[in-house]
Amino acid sequence: MARNDITYSTSDFSRKSGDIIAEALRRPVTITQRSKPRLVILNIEDYERMRQQADARLVGTLETMPDALLDEVENAIEEYAQDDEGVRP
Structure with a gap:
């Protein structure tokens, strides 16, 4: 997990999805389940950048x-x- 990631539990996500999505537009948000990282939500620009970098690998x-x-x-x-x-x- 990167230092700037924000972490929420799956129950937080159920209760505060709007706030968490707003946060994910600014920086990656990690969703945990039973205290283990399970998902990362990130904005589309970061996602596309990651995909382009992955495609550039030889x-x-x-x-x-x-x-x-x-x-x-x-x-x-x-x-x-x-x-x-x-x-x-």
Whole structure:
């Protein structure tokens, strides 16, 4: 949860939905249920910004992975396989 988020319970939301929606137009509002965060209400501009940022992420593949990182992954897999072989009876 971000520091500027405001938190309300689900029962607060039932009683004060208009006030909570007005607050969500200014900043994200977290709705909790049994003291656990369950929902976030935010204005459409923030939501659209988050969606655009998510769409801008690049999906990595083995082909696009830097050689040094691929080497580390391969070495880790080989070490794991060797350790696993040594454990078998």
